[in-house]
Amino acid sequence: MLSQLQTAVGLIYPPVCLGCNQAVDKAAGLCGACWRETAFIGGTICDRCGVPLPGGAAGELAHCDSCMTHPPPWVQGRAALLYRGIGRKMVLGLKHGDRQEIARPAGLWMARAVAATLPDDTLIAPIPLHWLRLVKRRYNQSALLAKAVARETGQPWCPDLLQRIRRTKPLEGKTRAERFAMLDGAILVHPKLIDRLQGRSVLLVDDVMTSGATLSSAAKACIDAGAGSIRVVTLARVAKDT
Structure with a gap:
């Protein structure tokens, strides 16, 4: 019954891209163009606040200047x-x-x-x-x-x-x-x-x-x-x- 209801809702309200509102194949997703334009964070980041950092290797533990100057009260941030x-x-x-x-x-x-x-x-x-x-x-x-x-x-x-x-x-x-x-x-x-x-x-x-x-x-x-x-x-x- 639930799957039938979801199918009916999908026919009435087809899924749209979260970025541009264009129709997409899957609900709650991004179209290809918006996915490529979305700045997902990866590579070297500050271990305390999650901000991207230049250089280094992906997964390397590092800290930004702000977190070294003003350490936050938490141990890790993403x-x-x-x-x-x-x-x-x-x-x-x-x-x-x-x-x-x-x-x-x-x-x-x-x-x-x-x-x-x-x-x-x-x-x-x-x-x-x-x-x-x-x-x-x-x-x-x-x-x-x-x-x-x-x-x-x-x-x-x-x-x-x-x-x-x-x-x-x-x-x-x-x-x-x-x-x-x-x-x-x-x-x-x-x-x-x-x-x-x-x-x-x-x-x-x-x-x-x-x-x-x-x-x-x-x-x-x-x-x-x-x-x-x-x-x-x-x-x-x-x-x-x-």
Whole structure:
């Protein structure tokens, strides 16, 4: 019955490319042209924030200047795409365009980025939205991504592990220092879920990383609540040359 319903829906609403909205053979995918234009991250990357680095060999452990100057509170970070072109379009579509179908393939790409780094029984948690923003948007795009990553990795997830206790202004146009000051103390672990966190590895999931201020606030909250090692993964990573 379910397969028949999916077939019927596919006939009425044929699958389209997530990048250009042209018809494609497979739902939740990219056409050949958009796939070639999408900046998937590979090669040498910073082990802490996932930004691509020049030179080196694929898989080589390295750190960018920013992470050496300001080490983040997590042990490893990864991202699937660069935040430009098709990658930026997908992030904005998921975040502001109600393109929730993007979460499933995005979760697959993100899971592949972290698959080799996750300890067993890592708890996957999304970056939370403030409740007023959640009411306005109707869904948390980071929670959709976290659920998809959990499905692909087989690791457990906890959609409400973290709470955003203070509504912050948009971070666009803010300096690194301003971003970190605005997010300081804005995210806490849900008091009823602290026991679930004790000594446990956590993977924090968000849609995009710029300065890392939001992820840092969430990571510090987990560490203060007694978590073990923290890792992060985002759909996209802002790089200086984008």
